[in-house]
Amino acid sequence: MTVSTKSILLVEDNPDDEALAIRAFKRHHIGNEVIVAHDGVEALDYLFGTGTYAGRDMTVKPTVVLLDLKLPRIDGIEVLRRIRSDERTKLLPVVVLTTSSEEQDMLDSYSLGCNSYIRKPVDFLQFSEAIRQLGMYWLLMNEPPPL
Structure with a gap:
């Protein structure tokens, strides 16, 4: 089942992880x-309609943000801080999807x-299953706040 009006903002600097996530969405028919x-x-530019965007x-908002923490230019913690500090995005669901196992990253x-903190599985099948569950929950089951 696909829902075309809901979108995902994937904030990911690793091209391999980006390709795996997109492949997993397609594999599980999350269209x-x-x-x-x-x-x-780039994530903040998209969310706030600045720079390239x-x-x-701006009435079109992603249903969920999948946010890596270890990002160039502005890291994920700062992105999350800015999302939560702005009235337009403070209720936007944000799932931290990271390889970080640092306790401080989770606490921060x-x-x-953040609405959820998920460590990326290294194994493709486990990663694919995690993406399927994220998609099913955040796009189909969860009732997002009106933005």
């Missing part, structure tokens, strides 16, 4: 639009209001 931001600046329709993410 929602996936917008990819390759660093923190100046002039985009939850302190700043």
